[in-house]
Structure formats: structure tokens, C-alpha cells
Amino acid sequence: MATFYIDNQPYAVEAGNNLLHACLSLGFDLPYFCWHPALGSVGACRQCAIKQFKDENDTHGKIVMACMTPATEGTRVSIDDPEAKQFRSSVIEWLMMNHPHDCPVCDEGGECHLQDMTVMTGHTYREFRFPKRTFTNQDLGPFVNHEMNRCIECYRCVRFYRDFAGGRDFDVFAAHDHVYFGRHEDGTLENEFSGNLVEVCPTGVFTDKTLKKHYTRKWDLQTAPSVCVNCALGCNTIPGERYGTLRRIRNRFNHAVNGYFLCDRGRYGYEFVNSEKRIRQPLIKKERSGQLETDSQHSAIEKLKEILADNSNVIGIGSPRASLEANFALRSLVGPEHFFQGVSERETRLTSLALKILQQGPARSPSLHDVQLADAVLVLGEDVTNVAPMLALALRQAVRRQPMKIAERLRIPEWDDAAVREAVQQERGPLFIATTAGTKLDDIATETYRAAPDELARLGFAVAHALSSDAPKPAGMPDAVTALANRIATALKGAERPLVISGVSCGCEAMVQAAANVAWALCSDNRRADLCFAVRECNSLGLALTGGESINSAFEILMNKASAVIVLENDLYRHADSATVDAALATAKYVVAIDHLENATTTKADLILPAATFAESDGTLVNNEGRAQRFYQVLSPQDDIQESWRWLGDTIKATRDDFEAWSNLDEIDSALASTRRVFGPILQIAPPASFRIVGQKIPRQPHRYSGRTAMLAQISVHEPKPPADPDSPLSFSMEGYEGDPPASLIPRFWAPGWNSIQSLNKFQSEVGGSLNGGDPGQRLVESGHTGVKFFGEVPNAFERRSDEWLIVPLYHIFGSEELSVLSTGVAERASQLYIAVNDDDATRLRVNDGEQVELNLQGSSYCLPVKRQPAIPKGVAGLPVGLRELPFMDLPSWGKIAKL
Numbered sequence: 052m053a054t055f056y057i058d059n060q061p062y063a064v065e066a067g068n069n070l071l072h073a074c075l076s077l078g079f080d081l082p083y084f085c086w087h088p089a090l091g092s093v094g095a096c097r098q099c100a101i102k103q104f105k106d107e108n109d110t111h112g113k114i115v116m117a118c119m120t121p122a123t124e125g126t127r128v129s130i131d132d133p134e135a136k137q138f139r140s141s142v143i144e145w146l147m148m149n150h151p152h153d154c155p156v157c158d159e160g161g162e163c164h165l166q167d168m169t170v171m172t173g174h175t176y177r178e179f180r181f182p183k184r185t186f187t188n189q190d191l192g193p194f195v196n197h198e199m200n201r202c203i204e205c206y207r208c209v210r211f212y213r214d215f216a217g218g219r220d221f222d223v224f225a226a227h228d229h230v231y232f233g234r235h236e237d238g239t240l241e242n243e244f245s246g247n248l249v250e251v252c253p254t255g256v257f258t259d260k261t262l263k264k265h266y267t268r269k270w271d272l273q274t275a276p277s278v279c280v281n282c283a284l285g286c287n288t289i290p291g292e293r294y295g296t297l298r299r300i301r302n303r304f305n306h307a308v309n310g311y312f313l314c315d316r317g318r319y320g321y322e323f324v325n326s327e328k329r330i331r332q333p334l335i336k337k338e339r340s341g342q343l344e345t346d347s348q349h350s351a352i353e354k355l356k357e358i359l360a361d362n363s364n365v366i367g368i369g370s371p372r373a374s375l376e377a378n379f380a381l382r383s384l385v386g387p388e389h390f391f392q393g394v395s396e397r398e399t400r401l402t403s404l405a406l407k408i409l410q411q412g413p414a415r416s417p418s419l420h421d422v423q424l425a426d427a428v429l430v431l432g433e434d435v436t437n438v439a440p441m442l443a444l445a446l447r448q449a450v451r452r453q454p455m456k457i458a459e460r461l462r463i464p465e466w467d468d469a470a471v472r473e474a475v476q477q478e479r480g481p482l483f484i485a486t487t488a489g490t491k492l493d494d495i496a497t498e499t500y501r502a503a504p505d506e507l508a509r510l511g512f513a514v515a516h517a518l519s520s521d522a523p524k525p526a527g528m529p530d531a532v533t534a535l536a537n538r539i540a541t542a543l544k545g546a547e548r549p550l551v552i553s554g555v556s557c558g559c560e561a562m563v564q565a566a567a568n569v570a571w572a573l574c575s576d577n578r579r580a581d582l583c584f585a586v587r588e589c590n591s592l593g594l595a596l597t598g599g600e601s602i603n604s605a606f607e608i609l610m611n612k613a614s615a616v617i618v619l620e621n622d623l624y625r626h627a628d629s630a631t632v633d634a635a636l637a638t639a640k641y642v643v644a645i646d647h648l649e650n651a652t653t654t655k656a657d658l659i660l661p662a663a664t665f666a667e668s669d670g671t672l673v674n675n676e677g678r679a680q681r682f683y684q685v686l687s688p689q690d691d692i693q694e695s696w697r698w699l700g701d702t703i704k705a706t707r708d709d710f711e712a713w714s715n716l717d718e719i720d721s722a723l724a725s726t727r728r729v730f731g732p733i734l735q736i737a738p739p740a741s742f743r744i745v746g747q748k749i750p751r752q753p754h755r756y757s758g759r760t761a762m763l764a765q766i767s768v769h770e771p772k773p774p775a776d777p778d779s780p781l782s783f784s785m786e787g788y789e790g791d792p793p794a795s796l797i798p799r800f801w802a803p804g805w806n807s808i809q810s811l812n813k814f815q816s817e818v819g820g821s822l823n824g825g826d827p828g829q830r831l832v833e834s835g836h837t838g839v840k841f842f843g844e845v846p847n848a849f850e851r852r853s854d855e856w857l858i859v860p861l862y863h864i865f866g867s868e869e870l871s872v873l874s875t876g877v878a879e880r881a882s883q884l885y886i887a888v889n890d891d892d893a894t895r896l897r898v899n900d901g902e903q904v905e906l907n908l909q910g911s912s913y914c915l916p917v918k919r920q921p922a923i924p925k926g927v928a929g930l931p932v933g934l935r936e937l938p939f940m941d942l943p944s945w946g947k948i949a950k951l
């Protein structure tokens with residue numbers, strides 16, 4: 052720690068960081084634009100000027116940029132010095148010279164960093180009376196709106212987009228007073244993290260285009276802490292609601308998880324909550340008409356009770372996209388032996404294997420923050436950007452760890468971003484990517500390797516063997532692959548924080564085992580090695596922890612023994628082939644579906660219960676790290692919608708006299724925690740519903756929320772009583788405690804004078820660090836410390852077939868996920884159907900790009916256009932999975948391809 056002085060008062064700070072960081076961390080208000088805690092300093096805007104003094108006798112001092120000056124022992128500065136204040140005021144005056152000052156029509160208004168900084172510096176009157184510079188805006192696609200006139204040339208956008216996120220289709224153009232930030236021509240921003248421009252830009256140049264359709268000011272949004280449900284990483288979010296509809300998703304900072312950013316699927320994949328296809332009332336198939344008809348909650352429970360009474364064998368099929376509580380409630384209703392995980396046999400097996408490896412092996416599952424600190428990485432089989440997007444963003448930072456030593460040697464501090472990048476140039480740390488197809492991270496990879504899944508696994512086994520002779524050696528490896536394995540092993544061994552990434556996406560058990568062998572070999576002399584498994588959905592790991600057999604076992608029981616099935620938040624047709632699902636559901640006397648939206652499974656149901664989405668329910672999700680995180684209602688469920696766990700709890704209560712009903716979330720969580728030790732920590736994730744601060748709840752509505760008395764006047768002129776919330780310490784009102792709540796309950800970031808997302812500084816223990824009181828979430832999965840017993844079954848080498856191709860799954864950030872694709876922007880970006888083959892194979896098939904082929908796979912045939920992809924190995928073909936146009940296929944699998 053160092054002692055430094057601000058306006059003659061001593062403060063203790065961590066030595067080495069910059070003065071802006073230090074001042075903000077100490078709670079001082081100091082304006083800034085170009086600096087960003089995740090992007091570092093470049094000294095471009097000159098807004099953070101302060102006066103620095105040599106010593107206590109220096110009365111003149113000099114103006115320095117706080118973001119560019121290190122805080123060292125004895126540093127003396129003044130924020131309040133009149134010259135420094137005058138300097139800052141002049142800077143904002145010239146930055147505002149060309150700014151249109153169109154706050155009333157600007158979507159950023161009310162949460163604008165430029166507005167805040169203008170007020171903070173006291174620049175309240177504009178004196179510039181001449182024509183302002185104007186620009187033509189661009190159409191940047193469905194996610195981000197562009198209004199260049201508002202730009203103050205801070206360069207944050209281009210630094211985020213290009214330097215941080217690796218985007219190449221966005222830049223700064225022109226010069227002098229006509230600097231332009233955009234694309235070289237109109238067109239959709241290609242980078243998967245483009246939506247962060249909305250939060251990174253301190254003005255209204257980039258705003259949320261999806262919010263425009265139902266625009267609401269920040270102060271009129273009801274908000275709550277939530278967790279993204281669009282992949283398994285569990286990024287923390289703040290959804291915003293008005294008039295009963297979800298309006299937008301913003302980032303909720305969690306230092307250990309997503310930091311300051313979200314991917315575009317997470318930010319823009321929310322519109323399904325407002326869908327017209329939502330199920331809003333219970334639907335019961337009536338005997339007389341044979342049709343589903345709407346009915347009351349009471350009748351629905353009675354009907355379910357009747358089904359349970361009539362059928363001694365009722366099974367429950369859970370879901371990887373339903374909360375821990377919902378799965379637990381279903382398991383409690385049908386009994387553990389009748390509860391099945393709602394995913395394919397392959398996915399069940401692989402996810403359980405990954406979980407077991409993390410629980411029993413010595414390698415630790417890293418947080419996303421840990422991933423950023425890894426200094427050598429092997430990716431085995433996962434297309435990270437498309438499967439777990441924010442993991443890709445973390446890897447883009449990880450490859451900077453080793454080159455940072457160059458900057459260290461030159462004594463350039465890490466936060467001095469421009470100098471570091473100048474010193475490091477294109478130098479990158481080791482990142483090896485072994486996948487079945489090209490990936491969007493290839494541009495930063497040290498080496499890439501493309502092969503069929505079993506070959507990738509063999510490479511993994513070879514790396515493990517190179518690290519530890521106790522690990523099995525694959526036989527018959529080509530010399531070139533053995534040499535690659537040795538290079539990977541050397542890089543991982545030489546690293547301080549090596550990381551292995553693999554997962555279930557390839558559908559290859561040997562790959563998961565090979566990844567474990569590599570990580571375990573690295574751990575063998577008590578070193579730290581991280582092992583990260585990508586899993587499929589937001590609660591896949593929670594479901595695996597809940598237990599139960601696969602969907603295939605459920606169908607077997609349904610066809611042989613059971614006469615009724617309750618399906619929880621799951622479209623079974625996405626997890627098993629249509630013929631099997633049809634056959635199984637046809638044998639069931641009763642099919643009960645609990646879900647948010649109509650889907651292929653609900654069309655087969657005799658009883659449908661309307662389930663709350665993430666936005667209307669409270670619950671817990673376990674991300675791929677094994678971190679259990681709580682999400683809260685942002686809008687009170689309307690019509691007859693309620694949380695799945697509440698439907699199921701009400702049913703248990705109605706059917707069992709001995710059952711003490713769960714009256715709120717705390718009670719179901721206590722019951723869940725008591726079932727198995729692994730769930731114990733969920734009671735510590737967040738304070739209980741009874742938690743109060745000075746006797747008050749935490750309001751979801753900000754204290755400037757407007758129109759409350761009038762917004763429902765068309766229904767009643769009397770202001771309705773706010774909905775009760777028995778499940779959390781949050782209230783659906785403006786009234787309540789306005790100070791700092793515990794980190795897991797922060798409904799929005801706001802502080803006096805700080806209306807933009809930058810107010811987050813006031814909620815952190817130090818700027819850029821953890822939230823006060825620690826980051827939300829509790830890890831349920833910790834590595835075991837048992838001795839290493841390597842997996843010993845190395846798969847045989849892949850052999851091409853003359854008349855068949857190995858069809859492997861390819862994932863798409865836009866399109867492969869079930870619910871996000873119901874958002875119009877995501878649907879617009881979703882992948883089209885195709886089959887990817889190697890150039891040689893395309894020649895063999897005598898087809899060109901775009902020409903149709905027939906794929907015969909697992910007894911069905913499909914007509915698909917060909918996409919030539921040189922990176923796909925010969926004898927292998929890639930098929931996009933999860934797209935609405937294609938049914939479920941259990942991949943990898945051999946199939947025939949012929950020209951049409």
C-alpha cells in the first residue's frame with residue numbers, strides 16, 4: 052500500500068495503479084471519458100485533469116491527466132485546485148462544441164455519462180453559436196443504433212470493438228474535426244459483442260436498437276438482478292420492465308463472471324418473454340370437445356391431482372433451462388426414481404462425466420475472470436465463440452497475459468493501454484485450438500488443428516502423455532501430430548496458470564476424458580491447472596447435480612410402465628428424434644406440459660400450465676463453473692402465469708396431507724439444501740425474503756419512476772396496490788431502502804450525480820474490482836484432492852469411409868439456442884441451413900457452394916445447400932444444430948451425402 056495525498060489529506064491506496072483509479076476507488080468524483088476500468092488508459096480526452104505537486108512545499112504544481120499518472124508513495128494531488136477545475140471545465144466545453152445537445156430525443160438521456168460529467172464539471176451554459184459539424188449515420192444491423200453527431204471522440208468504442216473484442220469491421224475514419232466511428236459502409240456489425248458499445252460509449256452515439264421499439268427512460272424501468280439464460284455461462288444481467296413487458300437487458304457487473312460485458316445473444320435474446328406465443332392461462336383438454344380449453348388455476352391443479360390419483364406411475368421429465376427449484380419440485384412430486392433429466396442420453400452422460408471430473412479430480416473449474424488470467428490455453432473440441440460467447444471474450448484477454456511481461460520489463464504499467472499495446476505489438480501468449488471446424492478465435496491462436504472428434508481426443512491424450520508418462524499414450528500417432536502435442540505440452544507446462552477448455556458440444560466422451568487427462572497431468576506436481584467444460588444450457592450443471600437418467604430412459608419407462616408424464620420447461624423434440632418422442636407421448640394416457648411458450652411438445656399435451664420465464668420468476672441456476680446464482684422477478688407474473696416450482700408445490704400440497712407446502716422460495720431452497728450436501732451453499736447465495744435494511748425492502752423501481760398513478764388508468768383510476776413478493780427482499784414499488792443493498796440484490800446501478808452505468812464505480816470495493824461485500828453466487832463444485840487416475844481408453848484413429856461422412860454438430864451463437872431466436876434481431880442474424888464439407892469432398896461430390904445435396908442420416912433425408920469450408924477435415928461434414936428448421940439429431944453420426 053502507498054500513502055498519497057488528495058487536497059492535503061492522506062489516503063492509503065494500492066501502489067502502482069493510476070490516480071484516476073485511486074481517486075474513484077476512494078469515492079471522489081472526478082470526470083473522465085476515455086478511461087474505462089476494463090480497457091485501461093490512453094489519455095485521449097483530457098477530462099480527468101488534476102493538479103500534481105512535487106511535495107508539500109510545492110505551491111504551483113502542474114496539471115496532469117489522472118488516468119495517465121501512477122499513484123506512488125507520497126504522490127500529492129489536488130482535485131479541487133481552481134486551475135484543475137478550470138481546465139476540466141474548458142475540456143468539456145470544447146468536447147460539447149459539436150455535440151447536438153439533443154438530450155430530450157436521445158435514447159441515452161437520463162443514463163448518459165456525458166450528461167453526468169457536464170453537470171459534474173459545472174459546464175451548464177453553451178456559448179458556441181456556430182453551425183455544428185454533422186455526420187451521416189449508418190445502419191449497423193438489428194442490435195445497435197448509430198447517431199454519430201453525438202460523438203465526443205473519446206475512442207472507447209473502437210478500443211473496445213477492435214482491441215478488446217477482436218472485431219475487424221469497425222474503425223475510426225477520417226481526421227481533424229471529422230473523425231468518424233463506424234463501419235467502412237452500412238452493414239451489420241459482425242462482432243458477437245457489438246451490443247457492449249451501447250454501454251461503453253459515454254454518449255448516445257450507440258444505443259440499443261431493440262429498446263427503440265418500446266423505448267423507456269432508465270428512470271421509468273422496473274429492474275431486478277437476474278442471470279442470462281441463453282447459454283451456460285450465467286452472465287449477470289439487469290432486465291428492465293415497463294407496462295408488463297420486458298424492454299431491454301443490461302449488464303450487471305460480477306467481477307468473477309462477466310465483468311462489464313455481455314454477448315449479443317445475452318443482451319438481445321430477451322423478446323420471447325413478450326411473445327404472442329406465451330401461454331398465459333392453463334389449458335385443459337376437455338373430454339367433450341377433445342380440444343384444449345382455457346381454465347382456472349384451481350381447475351388445472353384439480354386436473355393434475357386427478358391425473359396423479361388415476362395413474363400410479365407418473366414420471367417427470369426435467370429441464371436444463373429450468374431452475375434448480377423447478378427441477379427439484381418436479382422430482383419431489385414424482386419421486387426421485389421417476390424423475391428424468393430432460394436431455395439426450397449422450398448429453399446426460401457427457402455432462403455427468405464433466406461434473407464428476409470437476410468434483411473428483413484435482414483440476415479447478417475456473418470463473419470467467421480466472422480464464423482471463425490464464426497464460427497458456429488448450430481448447431479441445433469447442434467452438435467457444437458460438438457455444439459460450441463470453442468465454443471467447445475472456446480468451447481474447449488471456450492471450451495478453453504472457454506478452455504483458457514485455458511491458459513489465461519496460462516498466463509500463465498494465466493500465467497504460469496504448470503504451471502496452473505499442474510495446475507488445477502482435478505478440479500473443481499460447482492458445483492452441485483443436486476443433487472440427489474453423490473458429491472465430493483462430494486469428495489469435497498460436498496453432499490450430501482440425502480433425503474428427505476422435506482425432507482431437509487423441510491429440511489431447513498425446514498432450515497428457517507428453518506431460519506425464521503415467522497418462523496413456525495413443526498408438527500410431529503421425530509424427531506431425533505428436534510434435535504438435537509436444538509443443539502444446541511444453542507451452543502448458545511453462546505457464547503459471549495453464550487452462551484446458553473442452554465440453555460436451557462435440558458429443559465425444561473421449562474428448563472430455565482427454566481434456567481431464569491433460570489438466571490432471573498438469574496438476575500432478577501440485578501445480579494449479581484450470582479445467583473449463585462448456586455445457587449446453589443455463590442450468591445444465593444444476594440438472595446434472597439434481598440427477599436422474601436421460602430422456603431416452605424416460606421414454607422407455609413411458610412406453611412400458613408409466614401412463615402419465617409431466618414435462619417441465621422442455622420441448623422434448625429438441626432432445627430426441629421426432630419418431631421416438633411421438634411414439635412415447637402417444638402411449639401416455641396423459642401428457643402434462645409446464646412451459647412458457649407453445650412448442651411441439653405442448654401440442655401433444657392434455658394439460659398445459661403457464662410457466663413464468665426468468666423475468667417473472669425467482670430461482671437459482673448453476674453455471675458451467677458450478678456457481679449457483681440467484682435470479683429475481685423483474686415483472687410480476689400476469690394472468691395465470693406462475694413459477695414452475697410454485698405450480699408443482701401447489702400440486703404436492705393438494706395431493707399429500709403429510710406435505711408441508713413451500714410457501715416461498717426460501718422454503719423450497721431449504722428443502723433442496725437438506726436433500727444433499729452439495730446444495731448446502733445455495734442458502735448463502737442471497738439474503739432470505741425476510742431480509743430488510745432499516746426495516747425496508749429494496750425497491751425495484753427507482754425513486755424517479757414516473758406515471759405510477761396514471762399508467763393503469765385505463766383499467767382503474769385508483770392506483771393499484773403493488774404486487775406482493777413473498778419470495779425476496781425486493782419490492783414492486785418505488786418505496787424502500789435506496790442505499791447500497793447486498794451485491795446479490797442490486798436492482799440497478801445508480802448513485803447521486805452518476806446516472807449512467809459508470810455509477811458502478813460506487814458499488815465496487817475498488818474500481819474494476821469485486822462488488823462491495825463480494826461477488827454474487829456460491830460455488831457448488833470444487834475440485835477433489837484425490838490422487839490422479841488417468842482415463843485409459845484412447846479412441847482408435849479416425850478412418851474415413853468411402854461412401855459416408857461423419858456428420859458433426861456445428862453451433863451458432865444466433866440460431867442454435869431455443870428461446871433467444873424468438874427475438875427478431877437474433878432471428879435476423881440466425882444461421883441458415885447448410886452442410887459444410889471440405890473442398891476436396893465438395894469436388895468428390897461434384898458440388899459447388901450453395902448447390903443442394905441430399906443428406907441421409909439416422910433414417911431421414913434432408914435437402915441442404917453445401918458450404919465449402921476448407922477447415923473441415925476430409926470425410927467429415929458439419930451440420931448446424933439447434934436451428935428451428937432442423938429436427939434433433941444425435942451427433943456425431945455417419946450419414947450419406949449425394950448431389951441432388
Ligand code: SF4
Binds near residue numbers: 252
Ligand atoms: S462513438 Fe462514443 S465511444 Fe466512440 S469515440 Fe464517440 S463518444 Fe467515444
Ligand code: SF4
Binds near residue numbers: 313439
Ligand atoms: S455468454 Fe452466455 S450467459 Fe453470457 S451473455 Fe452471452 S448468452 Fe448470456
Ligand code: FES
Binds near residue numbers: 086116
Ligand atoms: S480519462 Fe483521462 S484523459 Fe481521458
